[in-house]
Amino acid sequence: xKRVIAAIAVGVAVLxxxxxxxxxxxxxxxxxxxxxxxxxxxxVKGRFHRQHTQKLKMACDTCHSGVQTDVLFLRKxxxxxxxxxxxxxxxxxxSCHMSPAKPAWYGxxxx
Amino acid sequence: MTKFVRLIDQKRCMGCRxxxxxxxxxxxxxxxxxxxxxxxxxxxTYPTVKKIxxxxxxxxxxxxxxxxxxxxxxxxxxxxxxYGVVLIDYDKCIxxxxxxxxCPYGVPQLNREVRDLNxxxxxxxxxxxxxxxxxxxxxxxxxxxxxxTFCWHKLEKAIADNKMDRIGKDQDYTPAxxxxxxxxxxxxxxxxxxxxxxxxxxxxxxxxxxKKQFGTGPQVYYVLEEGAKS
Numbered sequence: 285x286k287r288v289i290a291a292i293a294v295g296v297a298v299l300x301x302x303x304x305x306x307x308x309x310x311x312x313x314x315x316x317x318x319x320x321x322x323x324x325x326x327x328v329k330g331r332f333h334r335q336h337t338q339k340l341k342m343a344c345d346t347c348h349s350g351v352q353t354d355v356l357f358l359r360k361x362x363x364x365x366x367x368x369x370x371x372x373x374x375x376x377x378x379s380c381h382m383s384p385a386k387p388a389w390y391g392x393x394x395x
Numbered sequence: 396m397t398k399f400v401r402l403i404d405q406k407r408c409m410g411c412r413x414x415x416x417x418x419x420x421x422x423x424x425x426x427x428x429x430x431x432x433x434x435x436x437x438x439x440t441y442p443t444v445k446k447i448x449x450x451x452x453x454x455x456x457x458x459x460x461x462x463x464x465x466x467x468x469x470x471x472x473x474x475x476x477x478y479g480v481v482l483i484d485y486d487k488c489i490x491x492x493x494x495x496x497x498c499p500y501g502v503p504q505l506n507r508e509v510r511d512l513n514x515x516x517x518x519x520x521x522x523x524x525x526x527x528x529x530x531x532x533x534x535x536x537x538x539x540x541x542x543x544t545f546c547w548h549k550l551e552k553a554i555a556d557n558k559m560d561r562i563g564k565d566q567d568y569t570p571a572x573x574x575x576x577x578x579x580x581x582x583x584x585x586x587x588x589x590x591x592x593x594x595x596x597x598x599x600x601x602x603x604x605x606k607k608q609f610g611t612g613p614q615v616y617y618v619l620e621e622g623a624k625s
Contacts, residue, residue: 355436356605356624357501358429358451 397559398479399545400586401573402593402602403450404618407580410435410448414572414581418452420520421546421571423512423533428504430543431572438622447623450581452572453502453543454604455481457612461494461503461542468493472540478554479614480545482532488539495540499609503540545583546570559585563592586614 410433418424418431431452439445459481462473472487473494483503495503513519521533530548535541546569553559553568561568563584573583584593596602602616605625619625 355434356449356451357434358432358504 396477396587397585398587399455399550399562399583399614400479400593400597401452401545401570401615402582402597402600402618403615404580404582404600404602405447405449405620405623406618407578408448408450409578409580410446411577413575413577414450417571417575418543419512422544423521423535424504424541425506425508425510425512425535427508427510428506428541430504430541436624438620438624445620445622447620449617449623450572451500451502452615453481453545454500454611454613454615455479455543455545456614458610460497460499460609460611464493464497478550480547480550481542482544482547483540483542485531485534485536485539485541488536490538490540492540499606499611500613502542504542506535506537506539506541509535509537546572 412433415429415431415433419429422430424430431450434449434451435446436449437444437446455475457479459473459475462475462481465471465473468489468491470487470489470491472484472489473481474484475481490505492503492505495501495505511518512522521529524533526534530551532544532547549568549570550562553562553565556568558565558568563569563573563582566574570583573581582593582596584591586594586597588594597616600618602618603625604613604616606613607625617623617625
C-alpha cells in the first residue's frame with residue numbers, strides 16, 4: 285500500500301513540474317531587443333546567427349532572400365559575405381519570439 | 396588586337412580546387428579576400444541529382460560595372476587595358492567598396508587586413524618576395540580592394556618576351572589556375588584569334604557566359620552542365 289501511495293505521489297509531482305516551470309517562466313520579464321544586446325545580434329559571429337544556422341540548421345535563404353537563387357556569387361565561404369545578403373525581415377523573427385502567443389519551447393534553455 | 400578570355404568546362408571539372416590553391420599561392424590572396432573560389436551546388440530531384448562545380452573568379456567584363464562605379468566615385472583606380480584585363484591600382488583605391496557592391500559576380504574583395512596565407516606556418520609563394528620586389532598586383536595593402544588579374548604579371552611577361560603564342564601553354568606565361576587543372580577543364584587564350592585553341596573550343600562547345608542579363612560582357616566562358624545555373 286505504501287508503495288502505491290509513494291508511486292502516486294511521485295506521479296503527481298512529475299505532472300506538476302512543467303506547470304511550475306511555466307509559472308516560473310511567466311514571472312520572468314519577456315525578452316526584449318534591449319535585453320538581447322548588440323553582441324548577440326552580431327550578424328555573423330553572434331549567438332543569434334549561430335543559434336539559427338548551426339543549432340536550428342536554417343538555410344541562409346530563409347532569412348536572406350535571393351542567396352539561394354543567386355548562387356553564382358564569389359564569396360569566401362558558404363555563408364554570403366557581410367553586407368551582401370538581403371535584409372532580414374524582423375517581423376518574421378518577432379512573430380515567434382516576441383508575441384504573446386510565442387511557442388512553448390521558448391526559454392527552455394534558460395530553465 | 397588581343398582579347399584574353401578564359402574557358403571553364405563544368406563537364407570536366409571535378410571540384411578538386413587545384414585552381415583555387417594555385418591562385419592563392421601565386422597571387423597570395425588572403426582568406427578574407429579570395430580571388431578564386433569553388434562554388435558547389437546541387438540540381439535535380441532524388442534520385443536524379445547532380446553536383447555542379449562552378450569556379451568563380453573575375454570575369455574581366457567588356458563593360459566592367461566595377462570600373463564604372465570607381466570612376467563615378469572619382470577614385471579611378473580600376474582600369475581595363477588593351478588586352479581586356481581589368482586591373483585595380485592599389486595606390487589609387489580608397490577602399491570605398493562601391494565596386495564590390497555593383498559587381499553582379501561579387502568579385503571585388505575588400506582586403507581589410509594583410510595576413511599570412513598560412514598563419515603560423517611560414518611564408519609561401521609570393522609572400523617570400525619582398526614587397527618592393529613584387530609585381531604591383533601583389534603589393535598587398537590593407538583596406539583596398541583586390542581581385543583576380545588573369546595573372547597579369549605572367550601575361551605582361553609574355554608580352555615583354557614576345558611569347559604571346561605561348562600563353563595558355565607555358566607555365567611562365569599562363570594564369571596559375573589554368574595551367575594546374577588536372578582535367579583540362581580550364582583554358583586560356585586569345586579570343587580575337589579565331590585559330591586559337593580557346594576560340595575553337597568556345598565555338599565547338601557553345602560555351603556561354605554567366606549572368607548575361609546584366610550586360611557586362613564577361614570574358615570568362617563556361618561550358619555548362621545540363622541544368623546548371625547561368
